[in-house]
Amino acid sequence: METKDIKHDEFVINVGPQHPSTHGVLRLELWLDGEDIIDSKPHLGYIHRGIEKMSEALGYKQFIYLTSRMDYLSAHISNQACSLAIEKGLQIEAPARAQVIRVLMAELTRLASHQLWWGALGLDLGAVSPFFYAFREREMILEIFEETCGSRLTMNYITPGGVVNDLHPDFVKKVKKLIEQLKGNLHEYYQLLTGNVILQARTRGVGKLTAEDAVSLGCTGPVARASGVKCDVRKLHPYDGYDKVEFEEVLNDKGDNFARYWLRIEEMKQSIYIIEQLIDNIPEGSYREKLKGVVKLPAGEYYQRVETARGELGVYIVSDGKKEPYRVRFRTPNFSNLNALRPMLKGAKIGDMVSMMATLDLIIPDIDR
Amino acid sequence: MNSIYQYFRAIWYGFSSLWKGMMLTGHYLVHPKKILTEQYPENRDTLYIPERFQGEVVLPHDENNEHLCTGCTICEMNCPNGSIKIITRQVETPEGKKKKELDEWVYHLGLCTFCGQCIDACPQDAIKMSNAFEHSVYDRKLLTKVLNQPGSKLKSAKK
Numbered sequence: 294m295e296t297k298d299i300k301h302d303e304f305v306i307n308v309g310p311q312h313p314s315t316h317g318v319l320r321l322e323l324w325l326d327g328e329d330i331i332d333s334k335p336h337l338g339y340i341h342r343g344i345e346k347m348s349e350a351l352g353y354k355q356f357i358y359l360t361s362r363m364d365y366l367s368a369h370i371s372n373q374a375c376s377l378a379i380e381k382g383l384q385i386e387a388p389a390r391a392q393v394i395r396v397l398m399a400e401l402t403r404l405a406s407h408q409l410w411w412g413a414l415g416l417d418l419g420a421v422s423p424f425f426y427a428f429r430e431r432e433m434i435l436e437i438f439e440e441t442c443g444s445r446l447t448m449n450y451i452t453p454g455g456v457v458n459d460l461h462p463d464f465v466k467k468v469k470k471l472i473e474q475l476k477g478n479l480h481e482y483y484q485l486l487t488g489n490v491i492l493q494a495r496t497r498g499v500g501k502l503t504a505e506d507a508v509s510l511g512c513t514g515p516v517a518r519a520s521g522v523k524c525d526v527r528k529l530h531p532y533d534g535y536d537k538v539e540f541e542e543v544l545n546d547k548g549d550n551f552a553r554y555w556l557r558i559e560e561m562k563q564s565i566y567i568i569e570q571l572i573d574n575i576p577e578g579s580y581r582e583k584l585k586g587v588v589k590l591p592a593g594e595y596y597q598r599v600e601t602a603r604g605e606l607g608v609y610i611v612s613d614g615k616k617e618p619y620r621v622r623f624r625t626p627n628f629s630n631l632n633a634l635r636p637m638l639k640g641a642k643i644g645d646m647v648s649m650m651a652t653l654d655l656i657i658p659d660i661d662r
Numbered sequence: 663m664n665s666i667y668q669y670f671r672a673i674w675y676g677f678s679s680l681w682k683g684m685m686l687t688g689h690y691l692v693h694p695k696k697i698l699t700e701q702y703p704e705n706r707d708t709l710y711i712p713e714r715f716q717g718e719v720v721l722p723h724d725e726n727n728e729h730l731c732t733g734c735t736i737c738e739m740n741c742p743n744g745s746i747k748i749i750t751r752q753v754e755t756p757e758g759k760k761k762k763e764l765d766e767w768v769y770h771l772g773l774c775t776f777c778g779q780c781i782d783a784c785p786q787d788a789i790k791m792s793n794a795f796e797h798s799v800y801d802r803k804l805l806t807k808v809l810n811q812p813g814s815k816l817k818s819a820k821k
């Protein structure tokens with residue numbers, strides 16, 4: 294694209310890396326003809342921390358905490374993916390209680406993540422108050438995390454063999470209260486944003502992504518499901534007992550911004566439904582299978598995929614039998630979802646760029662790792 | 663005619679949807695009890711911090727200035743960031759045997775990510791996380807702490 298000739302009234306602008314309307318340090322190079330976007334090119338690497346390389350120097354139990362810093366809004370789920378991959382290598386399975394705790398935590402994470410997205414979407418489109426409404430419930434979830442795991446954002450709670458601590462005595466009570474409050478407050482979400490004329494005008498029919506594009510670009514998660522692609526890992530390759538709970542894979546075939554918006558709101562309801570099924574049925578028993586101090590995986594390759602709040606996360610571990618992994622590779626959902634931006638932006642107006650990026654729900658540290 | 667109708671309908675829809683949102687804001691304006699804002703740092707005394715909150719690593723001492731750390735360095739090996747340095751010394755027991763003992767438990771708070779793996783790994787349960795969270799200081803040197811108090815020693819008979 295660098296070699297492309299710029300015609301008389303075309304020009305190039307950079308959005309980011311430090312731009313108030315992007316959610317992180319992503320630089321977008323936009324080729325414009327007036328207000329129309331001709332082409333776009335994302336530039337990565339501004340927040341590259343080398344998590345994959347760092348993992349090669351750390352032990353199997355140790356590197357997991359780094360993955361909380363990839364998609365920091367799905368920290369539990371990233372930890373879960375690594376733990377499952379390591380458990381695969383050790384050929385063990387987490388105890389039943391630990392599995393249920395993991396699913397509960399993962400769904401709470403999904404709720405918290407979608408709520409933050411909902412608030413940030415409002416911010417991106419110029420509405421400040423939804424952010425505070427979203428943070429009201431998110432704060433409750435974070436408090437639940439804080440009580441049980443000890444931290445709010447980067448928990449390092451799910452570990453190979455189970456979870457680090459048992460649930461806090463108040464956990465069940467608090468989660469029930471949260472669900473009640475969420476259900477009671479969901480109508481505010483509609484009142485405040487869904488029916489809003491500005492949101493409708495800026496999302497309906499904007500940023501169309503066809504199912505073919507979604508598949509060929511490797512999009513997963515809500516982005517692909519809003520284009521009608523079935524890709525929920527929880528349904529297709531169940532892990533940690535997701536096959537035992539009932540839930541629906543929400544699909545929409547419109548593929549525009551509003552479809553993605555609607556889909557995430559519906560997913561929140563599904564997460565609530567999953568939590569409701571499990572919260573009264575947490576099995577008793579041990580929450581952790583104690584592993585040896587130094588974990589060594591037998592030589593081989595291990596792959597585990599999970600569904601984070603943004604799509605499919607794959608963890609690929611190559612072991613050569615030593616106490617550190619030989620190679621760790623993460624297939625992160627945001628990297629692939631970012632690719633969807635180019636076909637969406639082509640021919641669009643520059644004013645729609647922000648709403649497209651907002652509904653893609655990009656987490657830049659997850660793209661760069 | 664139809665387009666004029668559409669035009670006014672859009673205006674009406676716009677106003678009504680904005681009004682709906684404003685209604686919600688108004689509802690919270692007249693129900694101040696539902697507001698959740700906390701006035702930190704004024705509310706420090708009443709701040710709720712769960713007891714498991716991971717603030718910093720501490721080495722608890724009992725009233726005789728004794729701790730549980732044997733200086734085995736397992737926590738040092740388990741820390742992914744190198745925030746811990748255990749310095750040991752050789753001492754002679756009354757029976758004349760040489761023994762390793764904790765000299766200094768050096769903790770680099772500035773490197774710590776509060777992952778809790780040292781706590782998890784310690785075989786003696788000698789260290790734990792405290793709830794302190796206001797860590798800022800003016801000098802980076804102050805972030806390097808020695809956790810064992812001067813003159814402290816290993817609690818001898820473990821119950």
Ligand code: SF4
Pocket residue numbers: 730731732733734735736737738748783784785786787788789
């Ligand atoms: S704190 Fe625990 S793990 Fe660390 S040196 Fe002391 S006894 Fe060993």
Ligand code: SF4
Pocket residue numbers: 719740741742743744745746773774775776777778779780781
């Ligand atoms: S909490 Fe984690 S980073 Fe901090 S000293 Fe312990 S092991 Fe190291």
